[in-house]
Amino acid sequence: MGMTMTQKILAAHAGAESVRAGELILASLDLVLGNDITSPVAIREFAKLGKDSVFDNNKVAMVMDHFVPNKDIKAAEQCKVCRGFCADMDITHFYDVGDMGIEHALLPEKGLVTAGDAVIGADSHTCTYGALGAFSTGVGSTDMACAMAIGKAWFKVPSAMRVELTGALRPYVSGKDVILQIIGKIGVDGALYRSMEFGGEGLSSLTMADRFTIANMAIEAGAKNGIFEVDELTLGYIRGHGADEPKVYAPDADADYDEVLHIDLSETEPTVAFPHLPENARTFADIGDVKIDQVVIGSCTNGRLEDLQAAAEIMRGRHVAKGVRVIVIPATQRVYLEAMELGLLKVFIESGAVVSTPTCGPCLGGYMGILAEGERAVTTTNRNFVGRMGHPKSEVYLASPATAAASALTGRITSPWEVMA
Template identity: 70%
Template sequence: MGMTMTQKILAAHAGVEKVEVGQLIQVDLDLVLGNDITAPVAVKEFAKMGLKEVFDKKKVAIVPDHFTPNKDIKSAEQCKCIREFAHDMEIENYFEIGEMGIEHGLIPEKGLVVPGDVAIGADSHTCTYGALGAFSTGIGSTDMAAGMATGKCWFKVPGAIKFVLKGKPAEWVSGKDIILHIIGMIGVDGALYKSMEFVGDGLKHLSMDDRFSMANMAIEAGGKNGIFPVDDLTLSYVKEHAQRSYKVYEADEDAVYDEVYEIDLSTLSPTVAFPHLPDNTRKIDEVGEVKIDQVVIGSCTNGRIEDLRVAAKILDGKKVAKGVRVIVFPVTQKVYLQAIEEGLIQTFIKAGVVVSTPTCGPCLGGHMGILAKGERAIATTNRNFVGRMGHPESEVYLASPAVAAASALTGKITNPKDVA
């Protein structure tokens, strides 16, 4: 029996010809990532080892992005801890104020992950880089410390689910809608510790930004990772952003999958996840009357340039509904600058939108958009758990940038076609 794409990458990095589902292996790492919440714990564990240097100064990245710019004394101390560690260890890929971004937008933009890599990050949405044909997954802070020390990590080889995507999505249907549809279909534990492998002719209609959004949310279905085959679009992105060599892996024709789903993208609609789980999904026409207090457009899931373009297209020449707070978070400084150059920021501000520096912000209840008791937000973020964005009696609805922008204009969850 053959191997899946993920299994081939893991086998190569373990130095063996073949791996099997459930096998425990130790693999070499191409990137170890941490942020301002998780890295301080890893730094303390690293110090306990008594080591004076990391395994490779080029293969460790630390990005303070969750409570940055620092929202309080505690977050400032967290950032000071990792800033000093990065300096002492001479870590090359430390990105803070002025050159920062939300980590899962910044790492691909900086070319730090390429096809065929194995990347671990002390953040669950590290699975984002599967869009590039890499194996990337979230780990704990202790594993991050061990990874920084040794350049290695233990894994249990995951099984896989294949999603065969066919057809062309309709207008206003994006990668975010596709992954919400999938999570709604299989549930938040439907891919538990499995690789979610996306294939099919429908991929030619999905941009890199679509793919990043989909891989990003593989964890919301319990997936160990999400991964896309490497095609011309992937290689074009890699050649633009990375200076490193890469290796393309393809699944064997006789690879074994636990399940195979075929999805006709042309039949999908804009999709919204209701509180309090990402699998509590409804098609836009089934939403009903849901009034909102806040709109968040951004995050590591949907803060890229295409996301901002879609939102600006809908908001252009219009005003957000009275009483609705709308916040846009570009994913990186580069995207922020591009949005300025394209006139998107002017469009947002004229519409009554607040634009923030790149930061995770309210996505995890961090800052710059916390919800009060009884308030509702529609957000392009990735989780809508109880209290995720503030008060435990607030509500978060997950949606695409198009749905979020349309909803900003009406003050209730709205189909983009009704306002565009």
């Protein structure tokens, strides 16, 4: 029996000719990632190992993004621990205020991940890099500590689900709508500890931003990782960002998939996930009059330049509804600068929105947009659990940048098709 993309990458990094689902392997790593919340725990565990250096100072990355600029004393102390460790270990890829961004947008932008890599990160949305044809997955801080010490990690080889894409997306429909549609079909445990492998002729209609978004939310379906077949668009992105030479792994014709999910992109509609799970996905045929208090456009899921462009197209020349707070968060400093040069920030500010420095802030209920009791937010983030963005009696609705922008203008959950008709 042949192997999937994920299995081929894991076999190569385990020094094996082949691996099979369920097998336990020790695999070498190309990158180990942590952030300002998860790294301090890993650093404390690393100290217990008695190591005086990491396995490779070029293959460890720490990104200060969740509570940066620091929101309080605890956040400042967390970052201080990371700064000190990275200075002591001479970590090449340490990103802080002024040269930072939301980690899962920043690392591909910096060219730190390429096709064929094996990457772990102490953050569940590390699966984002599968958009580049890499195996990437989230781990706990203890695993991060051991990986920083030896450059390896244990894995149970996952079985796989094939997502066969056909057709092309219609205007104002994006990768966020696609992944919400998929999670709505299979549920939040529909791909539990499996690799979600995306391919098919419809792949050509998806931008890299679409692919990053879809891979980012594979974890919301319970997947071990999400991964896309590598095409010319992928290779162009990798070359354009100065990443290492890619190693392209395609699935074997006889690869063993638990199931194949067929998605016709031309049938995908603007989609919103209602509280309190990403699987509560609805299209506008099933959405009534839902008034909102806040809109957030940003995060590791949808804070890229293309996301801001999609929102700005809808908001240009219009003003947000009275009583609605709109927060726009470019995912990286580079995205912020490009958005400024393109005039997008002017569009947002003139529309009545505020623009924040890059941060994860409101996505995890940290700061920069906390919800009060009874408030509702439409957000381009990735989770809408109880209390995710503030009070446990607030509500979070997940949507694309286009849908979020349209909703900001009307003060209720609104399809971009309605606003742009």
